[in-house]
């Protein structure tokens with residue numbers, strides 16, 4: 133582009149809100165995870181590790197643009213934000229945009245953020261940004277496919293693009309596409325418009341295998357022809373309880389063939405509904421059923437990995453539920469490992485007792501009724517560590533476990549730690565000296581993100597629908613706002 137250097141604002145205010153989570157979402161929680169304020173050199177390098185945000189900054193600089201690295205705020209999924217916390221972060225974002233006076237705006241939002249008094253934070257953020265910068269400014273956002281889309285979001289943004297993959301490995305590509313479309317809009321080459329269609333309310337479905345993988349591959353086929361600029365299939369986030377909760381297709385097009393854009397949006401929702409209804413049943417099996425299946429697979433020389441998705445903190449659960457641990461103990465299970473239970477107090481007691489100690493320990497079940505009751509057990513402390521790390525979504529050994537202990541209860545090794553975090557990789561266990569190749573059953577608190585790193589060592593991976601705030605049987609949850617599509 134000739135003329136003055138393009139000035140680009142990149143900002144993020146991102147949270148996956150679980151209406152049923154007992155964990156509050158405080159400013160302290162953002163500070164403990166990621167909170168970069170515009171112009172603060174001390175927090176910038178951490179913010180640049182945040183997917184899509186860091187990618188957008190890097191991309192803009194590589195193109196020779198003047199990039200303003202605005203607010204970047206993210207914290208682990210949890211309950212709705214208190215009104216003052218949300219309004220303060222939103223103000224910081226808006227003030228940053230006003231000060232930057234950009235030519236285009238790239239935002240990294242989630243799509244399932246809720247706050248006290250705001251059931252559609254992304255719609256509110258985008259509408260306020262639009263009010264601030266006027267109708268002509270290209271404003272776009274990249275979203276987590278677990279977001280719930282609203283008309284206010286669509287009407288306020290120039291372009292919205294959801295990630296297509298779960299695990300979310302494609303943020304860099306998606307934010308690149310968003311950047312391109314906003315830049316072309318700025319140059320008056322295109323005037324994007326968006327159609328969307330609401331779809332069914334579904335639980336999380338991975339895109340790395342089966343019919344959903346094929347469906348996602350098909351999405352790319354619509355892009356770049358018939359005036360279609362971008363398509364996204366938002367899976368929605370059913371634990372964010374609002375009137376707009378559910379899946380949705382988004383088709384961004386150039387206006388040349390609006391009927392085709394409509395037809396594409398319809399076709400995507402139909403295809404998604406079909407594929408998701410076929411996949412959901414495999415995710416509904418309870419604890420006893422899943423442990424019985426693990427028993428039948430004992431001939432394997434590699435462990436069966438069981439996913440306790442209902443207690444995945446990556447979806448807002450407490451991460452201290454005891455339903456599967458209790459069942460393993462009652463069955464007298466041997467050669468088992470389970471991680472990670474978020475219980476800083478128990479971790480501290482076991483750490484202070486020291487490796488080799490035999491102590492009575494009360495484990496988990498402390499955050500709320502959806503965690504079940506604590507387990508009281510005689511344990512042997514087998515490892516204590518404060519510098520353990522696991523691999524995150526990027527594959528880098530970057531995620532600290534905090535103060536972590538491994539305790540042995542009969543034939544079950546349990547990891548208890550002080551940073552609430554899902555299991556992404558086997559290092560949660562191996563960093564604590566546990567050899568997973570010697571285990572027959574490994575239980576991980578994660579829904580889907582564990583898959584990539586555990587697949588090579590697992591004989592099988594089974595989804596367990598234990599009780600918990602991310603239980604897949606949505607009829608068990610105390611919804612107040614959700615509207616099921618007719």
Ligand SMILES: [Zn+2]
Nearest residue numbers: 276277278300
């Ligand atoms: Zn997600």
